[in-house]
Amino acid sequence: MTAEAIAPRARPLAFGSVVVPLLALAVTIQYVDRGNIATAAPLIKSELHLSATQIGILVSAFYWTYTPSNLLSGWLAHRLNAYRTLALGLIIWSAATFFTGLVGGFTALLALRLMLGVGESAFFPCNSRLQAQWLAPARQGAANGLIGVGMALGPAVGTWVGGNLMATAGWRASFLALGAISILWLAPWRLFARDLDRPERAESGPVGPSYSAVVRRRDFWGAAIGQFFQNYSFYFLISWMPLYLVEARGFTIQAMAGTVTMIYLVYAASCWALGALADRWMAAGASSNLARKSAMVGSGLIVAPALVVAGFTNTQGSIACLVIAAIGCGLGTGNLFAAAQTLSGPSAGGKWMGAQNGFANIAGIVGPAITGAIIDFTGGFTWAFVSAGAIGVLTVFFWAFMVRKIEPLQWESV
Numbered sequence: 001m002t003a004e005a006i007a008p009r010a011r012p013l014a015f016g017s018v019v020v021p022l023l024a025l026a027v028t029i030q031y032v033d034r035g036n037i038a039t040a041a042p043l044i045k046s047e048l049h050l051s052a053t054q055i056g057i058l059v060s061a062f063y064w065t066y067t068p069s070n071l072l073s074g075w076l077a078h079r080l081n082a083y084r085t086l087a088l089g090l091i092i093w094s095a096a097t098f099f100t101g102l103v104g105g106f107t108a109l110l111a112l113r114l115m116l117g118v119g120e121s122a123f124f125p126c127n128s129r130l131q132a133q134w135l136a137p138a139r140q141g142a143a144n145g146l147i148g149v150g151m152a153l154g155p156a157v158g159t160w161v162g163g164n165l166m167a168t169a170g171w172r173a174s175f176l177a178l179g180a181i182s183i184l185w186l187a188p189w190r191l192f193a194r195d196l197d198r199p200e201r202a203e204s205g206p207v208g209p210s211y212s213a214v215v216r217r218r219d220f221w222g223a224a225i226g227q228f229f230q231n232y233s234f235y236f237l238i239s240w241m242p243l244y245l246v247e248a249r250g251f252t253i254q255a256m257a258g259t260v261t262m263i264y265l266v267y268a269a270s271c272w273a274l275g276a277l278a279d280r281w282m283a284a285g286a287s288s289n290l291a292r293k294s295a296m297v298g299s300g301l302i303v304a305p306a307l308v309v310a311g312f313t314n315t316q317g318s319i320a321c322l323v324i325a326a327i328g329c330g331l332g333t334g335n336l337f338a339a340a341q342t343l344s345g346p347s348a349g350g351k352w353m354g355a356q357n358g359f360a361n362i363a364g365i366v367g368p369a370i371t372g373a374i375i376d377f378t379g380g381f382t383w384a385f386v387s388a389g390a391i392g393v394l395t396v397f398f399w400a401f402m403v404r405k406i407e408p409l410q411w412e413s414v
Contacts, residue, residue, distance in 0.1 A: 015134040019193050020143045023127050024150035026090065026189075029182045030120050031154020031238075032162070033097040034062065036178060037113070038155075038239050039162045039260075040171040042246045042253065044109075047171075052243075054106060056372020059239045061110050063364030066117030070361070071211065074125035074354015078208065082126040082350060083196040087186055089122025098179025101172040125354040128341050130196065132349030137342045137408070138282045141291070144341075145275020145334030149268045152330070155238050156264030163242075163257030208347030209411040214355055217409065219343055222402030226296065226395045227336060227360035232367045233303050233392035234329055239368045240384065241322065248381050249315050259319060263326050270330020278335050289406040292339040293399060299332030300396035304389045311385025332395075345408045 037044070041055050050058075076085040096116040103109050127147060135143055162174040214220055241260055245251040251259065278291040303325045310321035337353070344352030367388075374384045 015130075016139065016143060019130065019134070019196065020146055022185075022189055022193055023123075023130070024146045026086065026185055027123055027127070027147055027150035028154040028157065029090070029185055030093065030123055031151050032158035032178055033093055033116065033154075033182055034120060035155040035158045035238055036097065036162050036175060037062075037100075038242050039159050039257070040166060040174065041243045043166055043171045045243075048105060048109075050106060051372075052375045053369075053372045055243070056368045056370075058106075058109055058113055059368035059372075060365050061113040062117045062120075063361050064117065065114045066121050067358050067361045067365060069118045069121035070125060070354045070358030072354075073122045074129075074351045074358075075211075076122075077125045077129040077350030077354070081197060082129040083189075083193060086122050086126040087189060089119045089126075090185060091183065092116075092119030094119075094179050094182035096179075097175055097182060101175030101179065121358075124337070124357045125350045128337060128344070128353035129350030131337075132341045132344060132346045135341075137288055137338070138279055140338035140341050141279035141282070141334055142272070142276040143334075144337040145272040147337065148271025148275060148330060148333035151333060152264045152268035152271055152326075156261045156268065159242065159257050159264065160261040163253055163260075167253045167257075209351065211351055211355060213411065214344075214348060214352050219403050219405075219409065220352065220356065222398045222404075223336075223340055223343065224356045224359040226398035226403065227356060228363050229391055229393075229395040229398070230296075230300065230303075230332055230336070231360050231363035233307060233325075233388050233395075235364050235367050236307070236371060236384070236388035237322070237325060237329070240371055240381070244381050249318070263319075263322050266323050267326035267330050270327045271333045274331045275334025275338070278338070287407075288339075288342050292335045292342065292406045293403065295331050295335035296339065296399035297396050299328050299335075300392060300394075300399070302328030302331065304392040304396075307385050307389030307392065311382040311389075339403075339406045342406055343403075343409055345411065347411055348409075 037058060044050065045052075045055055073085060073089065093116050096112045096119060100109065100112045100116075103112065131140055131143055158178070162178065165174045165177065241263070242256050245256040245259060246253065274295065278295055281291045282288060306321045306325040306328060310318045310325070313321065340353055340356055341349055370387070371384045374387060375381060378384075
């Protein structure tokens with residue numbers, strides 16, 4: 001076992017105050033670009049004469065490439081460079097977003113969603129590789145909470161800005177503008193984070209565990225399956241909430257954009273505050289196992305019943321339940337990534353998250369397609385909410401019982 005596997009190295013730059021905010025900005029951009037299809041769904045569905053099932057396929061198609069590409073990105077984050085791998089991914093996903101604004105039919109939309117998935121697969125393996133290298137476990141809750149803020153602000157900004165831009169200039173203008181703006185992130189990344197490039201290029205010798213070593217761990221499968229069920233519920237929210245509010249609750253595009261933005265802002269605040277709270281609990285003496293596992297179990301126990309109730313109540317009650325679900329998602333987000341980074345350690349951070357996030361995002365393949373089929377079959381959203389909530393309950397079991405203890409694992413280098 002190498003020294004790298006025991007403790008993070010000294011930080012290049014002020015990692016927590018410079019690089020982590022840049023990573024949070026990158027994931028904000030990613031979720032703007034990823035979620036724009038959900039905001040535009042009512043307009044695209046009408047203009048291109050698509051069914052709810054086709055909308056579901058477009059949403060899930062992103063994950064057809066995103067899921068397996070996480071493995072490639074995790075490998076590149078160790079073998080090539082996490083700094084460069086993330087930059088390359090952003091170029092690919094920005095181009096896919098831009099060209100979506102020029103398409104004329106379902107097939108072209110489908111192809112660009114596949115391209116978007118390849119590009120966006122770079123973020124989480126690279127983020128976990130870098131945080132496992134440069135941050136101690138007791139600081140990863142707040143750092144990943146900030147990443148969660150980016151995950152929430154992305155849909156919030158995309159829904160608010162994109163929704164209002166779509167209402168005035170059409171959905172195509174939104175994709176063109178967001179794709180062009182996204183590429184600008186490379187300038188501060190190059191300016192402020194380029195020191196991350198140097199240590200990894202100088203690395204030699206053992207490179208940590210292989211993918212086969214990672215997936216042989218019981219704790220890996222507990223985290224991966226737990227995240228799968230968590231993702232099913234989370235992706236239900238971000239993929240279908242705009243269409244639900246417009247079609248089932250009669251909201252205008254502008255009213256929908258304001259409501260969804262508010263819910264995402266609640267999610268953002270919860271991500272940061274509850275991730276930081278777990279860190280403070282650990283600083284006061286709690287083990288990483290107690291702090292992180294409590295957060296993951298608590299998240300499932302909040303989100304699942306909130307979604308089920310939302311399917312049966314009136315408009316005001318449904319929105320209240322969505323807000324509660326957003327708080328539950330916030331509790332789980334930062335602590336999920338911190339748990340993975342603690343388990344994997346610096347020598348396996350990119351590969352572990354590449355494999356875990358890749359497996360867990362199979363939920364993005366099957367979930368939206370199943371939801372679209374349920375909506376078409378039942379003629380409404382009620383049973384789609386019930387299924388998302390019921391599936392979300394399962395995350396509790398895997399985090400509570402299959403992940404034995406959230407603490408650094410020992411690895412044999414290869």
